Amino acid sequence: MITAEQVNRALDETISGTDIFVVQVKVHPGNRIEVDLDADEGLTIERCREVHKKVEALFDRETEDYSLTIGSPGLDEPLRVVRQYRKNTGRILAVTTRDGRKLEGMLKQADDLGIMLEIKVKTKGKPASKWPLQEEQLPFEAIAEAKIVIQFK
Missing domain, CATH: 2.30.30.100 (SH3 type barrels.)
Incomplete structure (x- = not known):
């Protein structure tokens, strides 16, 4: 099972040097991973897609299957960080x-x-x-x- 700590390490490596930051990482049973990101200057779908692609490259689906969802918290979500x-x-x-x-x-x-x-x-x-x-x-x-x-x- 992939851990939240592993996902956070991969995210840190991926978003280092950008204005993007991690709001929340959840790992559910069956390796269903949900990540909420935000950015100081706004987070676009394209930027989420780029992060998704880079993080996905750091995990091996042959070793362990997973699903990865990366997005931003909705306007109605509480502030977390x-x-x-x-x-x-x-x-x-x-x-x-x-x-x-x-x-x-x-x-x-x-x-x-x-x-x-x-x-x-x-x-x-x-x-x-x-x-x-x-x-x-x-x-x-x-x-x-x-x-x-x-x-x-």
């Missing part, structure tokens, strides 16, 4: 904390320790457009889930 947060600085996030709080605000900053959200503080008697802004620092270990809020303008 620090680089995804950094890439989405300036966008609105919906965050659920481990203690059950639900926050929505603009991602102002992300570093290796956590994120800074700018949230509107509900103020009684004022319209939402007049609510004051407050910054909230959240360490990654306090975040249960964070998703990009899709906005249509």
